[in-house]
Amino acid sequence: MPASARFLVAAVIALVVSGVRAEGWAPSLMLTAAWHDNVSNANASADRVGALQTSAALLLSERYSIARDDSLHVSARFAGDWWERYRALNGAAAGARVEWQHKLGLGALAPIVSVELAADAVTANEAGRRGTGKGVTLALRKRFNDLWRVALTQEFARHDARWAVFDRSGAETALEVGRDVTEFTRFALRVNYRKGDVLSYGTPPRPDLVALAPNRADVETFGRPMVAYSIDARTVGARASYISALNEQSAVILAYEWRDTERSPFHYVNHLVSLALSHQF
């Protein structure tokens, strides 16, 4: 077990046995159907593969007040992906999150800073993808009034897989602005910049990608022989989402996301459309 995972397990056990006042688990479930126009992250049109992904994620959270303005959130997360056409991508993850939150003052408009540590065990149909994931997320959230809110996050994530080509590490900065449209609906716009590994698939020979990807592997993820190239690239993206609350616990989220990834001269674009149902138990 990696050191970070051992730390998280130890932290959870320490909290549970210490008797710190807990708030009770509050599970939340998210079911998502997303259409990816370019799952293969390919820059050649012949290699571009579109697919539908369905996924479920269950998050069980416990909040511990540790001071007037500080709280610790311990979560267990279980997630699964299902790809109807490309079963090799099917996978599941189980892990833990520990987040420290500090509120800078009193009131709904007071900013909140947080640091979250995450660790996951990941399994997949494609054996080379199995491994562990870990990450650190720093966040600053602020509401300006009843309508507008903003969140700035910086995430450092790493996935260590069985095959080096499926290893991924990256740093992502994101800014999300949300506006309540009505009492039950909200619009959110998120822009992000990411620097890190991406996995692109191509039909060989691709000497241009070979020059950029020290780690690569022959795969049949998409039902035909292709090569997976791990490329250190930068991605800029934007995501617009419309959230409609069905009641106090449930919401549907319709979103469109655009990503533009480049490692000159390599370049590809993704478009994603998703519909999600979120339920807070």
Add this chain to the structure above:
Amino acid sequence: MSPSRCRTSSRIAFLAFLLAAASTPAVAADVAFKLVDQNKLPVADAVIWLVALDPVAAPFAPATAKRSDIGQVAGQFEPFVTAVRAGASVRFPNNDRVQHHVYSLSPAKKFELPLHSPGKADTIVFDKAGVVAVGCNIHDWMSAYVVVVDSAWFAVTVADGGGKIPGVPPGRYRAEIWHPRLPANDKREVAVSEAAAAPVAVELSLKAGFRARRTPPAAGGGYK
């Protein structure tokens, strides 16, 4: 206590009783209101209070005699709007499964109940007239109002827009109406008589606005 001090206290209490009995009108009426908005929809959670324009005596009841509760249940304050007379106390029982941090930054009453755990029920005295917006520092969607009035006659409207102020002595009054979505208090004169009267119908122009709701977050997609 010495016998002489005891006699003095008894005299004062008796004189106070006589004064209250003499100043309380023989017949007091119930004043009913019916509130609708500009779309003719009933307006709930409005506070109506009466200010006497003619000299009348207020009912002989100290402000602290009646206590109100604003509970925390299932991540919400209940009730949303509470009206109290200046000097009254309000209890904040946490009937939830989770901790809350009840607070107000309103000039009429600044207070906070940090680490307000389930089972706790602290009491706050509201001694100054005004509108006190109450929130939870942990759960931003939670909100409530305490409307503190300098009057013995007040009511909060219910779902059908109706509200009834009991025991109002006959005379002329200024009725003031507050609602979270009302740009300014509505003020109008009403006459109260001993005879039963139809509810006072009031149409309010409410501004757009809404209560923050608890909505699940929208998560972004990860990278493959």
